[in-house]
């Protein structure tokens with residue numbers, strides 16, 4: 065809900081906020097430029113009287129001396145009947161250059177204040193500032209939730225590149241943005257009378273002025289007592305009006321000076337609202353605080369990037385959540401179906417279940433598992449259909465489910481049935497669905513049906529489950545659903561490197577590029593954006609089901625690179641390894657943001673074996689910030705299957721990789737990657753003590769061996785892999 069509240073206003077006002085931010089960033093340069101030009105005497109060095117005397121000596125027709133908040137001195141004077149203005153050095157009275165306010169800055173200021181549309185535009189700018197305040201606060205709250213509490217707020221961030229950039233920039237710039245938005249909103253509120261008027265009230269004009277000749281400005285006692293650095297404005301009396309006086313405004317207040325006697329006639333301190341306004345104005349504009357101006361300007365420059373990354377993340381999430389036609393409102397439904405999915409195939413099954421139940425007369429509400437509500441007033445049953453990802457983890461649309469479950473009161477518990485979707489090739493088959501089932505039963509939710517597990521979207525198994533459900537409900541229920549193949553694009557093999565050709569399990573590094581062929585839908589084929597660690601789904605000929613390979617490259621590399629080992633009877637690996645350059649495969653990208661090194665400076669320990677090196681090499685390749693990365697990798701034989709040998713040595717040379725440890729199992733001193741970890745135990749303990757994280761990629765036997773080894777190694781620190789996993793510091797991509 066909060067995410068929606070954060071996203072929707074952002075999408076609506078993003079263009080307006082971007083205009084405010086970019087114009088604000090441009091204007092933030094102004095105080096710094098002015099400060100650079102201004103001549104600033106030391107405090108106590110120069111009185112207003114002396115400075116005015118110097119200036120009048122150079123500019124006898126002086127009408128007004130004005131100082132900007134940054135300290136520049138502007139003199140308005142009349143010469144030969146023509147008004148003019150000049151920037152001066154107040155110590156000497158010499159002119160520096162004619163004063164010509166920049167038409168560009170004035171235009172930018174108008175755009176910033178009112179979108180060039182007068183009062184209506186000012187109102188819109190004020191509302192946009194209020195929205196920006198809300199976006200900052202809701203953004204911080206979302207980040208706190210995502211990072212698991214305030215204490216973890218500055219921890220490295222995980223997720224897709226867009227999400228990481230959005231959170232990282234937001235975290236850096238939020239204070240500057242909040243300050244700009246709150247102060248801007250305040251000034252708008254004052255302008256529209258929502259807060260007390262802050263204009264400077266002038267004391268009443270003196271009714272009597274001393275008779276006699278006017279003294280030279282340098283002799284006026286009141287001005288001799290005032291320090292020039294406090295001066296804001298000094299207006300000279302009209303030469304032809306004997307009743308006129310000097311008007312003066314300083315940081316201490318406003319008053320009048322008798323031009324004959326030099327005495328202070330009236331002087332009033334500014335009222336509180338106007339002092340507050342002056343302070344807020346300085347904080348908003350950086351006038352007189354040029355360094356703050358530049359900081360705020362930098363903060364404002366993040367807004368376009370935040371808007372774009374935010375919009376991109378929203379669009380991606382939206383695309384990942386299929387439409388739910390004919391879903392009854394949650395309040396009215398008698399049957400609730402909640403879906404945990406990442407690749408969307410589970411939605412297809414859920415849609416079929418929904419349609420069949422609706423046909424049988426049920427009022428069915430269909431939503432994500434993250435959409436679990438604390439109560440469904442009319443519901444009598446709950447179905448949970450969920451996939452499993454990572455190490456038995458929740459898919460994206462179920463990541464908040466268990467937390468939400470805690471909030472459901474006892475009297476709202478419903479009879480439920482869990483249907484897990486998974487793949488027996490993974491070590492933890494349907495683990496997340498099992499976790500959900502355990503959580504519900506341990507909380508005492510009544511079970512409508514025992515849980516069932518569907519392997520690789522098997523439609524017969526789904527149909528059998530449907531028949532059993534029909535019996536439980538006392539209706540005839542026929543569920544006919546065949547998984548829809550994800551939309552694929554042709555990719556052409558452009559390069560291959562072959563390893564271990566003589567062995568029983570050869571490996572190839574394959575590089576693909578989107579082919580120019582027109583797809584059946586008529587699109588020119590394009591591949592989506594991806595990063596190392598994402599998955600390339602490949603559908604081998606004669607199969608409906610894709611096989612997934614971890615990507616070793618990102619979009620910027622211009623190729624989709626994967627490492628493939630030949631599996632005995634492996635339909636897809638067999639197909640891929642016999643491809644020749646120029647051949648094409650049908651494929652798609654599945655994002656896998658859970659498996660990425662966190663950004664920042666903390667060390668990253670990469671551990672893999674065999675083809676598991678693919679994404680790890682991809683992470684190292686992109687490590688331009690030289691985050692300390694340590695690679696432990698196990699192969700069979702250094703002569704025949706040392707994947708990425710040359711590239712890894714290049715990465716070591718340019719410090720993208722800090723240390724490389726290899727283990728080979730088919731040599732005389734047979735050695736496994738776990739042995740290398742044990743041999744390097746004390747360094748690993750140091751790395752983990754300094755906030756390091758571990759990413760493991762490869763087969764499940766290697767992964768469980770590595771886990772055991774690390775539990776031993778980290779025992780003296782009182783840390784185990786389970787704890788690291790819970791902290792998001794131990795990530796696995798295991799197959």
Ligand SMILES: Cc1cc2nc3c(=O)[nH]c(=O)nc-3n(C[C@H](O)[C@H](O)[C@H](O)COP(=O)(O)O)c2cc1C
Pocket residue numbers: 404405406407408409410411451452453454455456457459485486487488490491492493494495520521599612654656
């Ligand atoms: C990266 C990845 C990790 C997976 N991990 C597991 C797993 O640990 N256990 C499991 O049973 N299935 C696992 N699967 C299989 C999916 O859960 C299964 O294909 C499911 O049907 C996908 O549903 P969805 O398309 O709705 O997300 C994984 C699939 C992928 C792509």
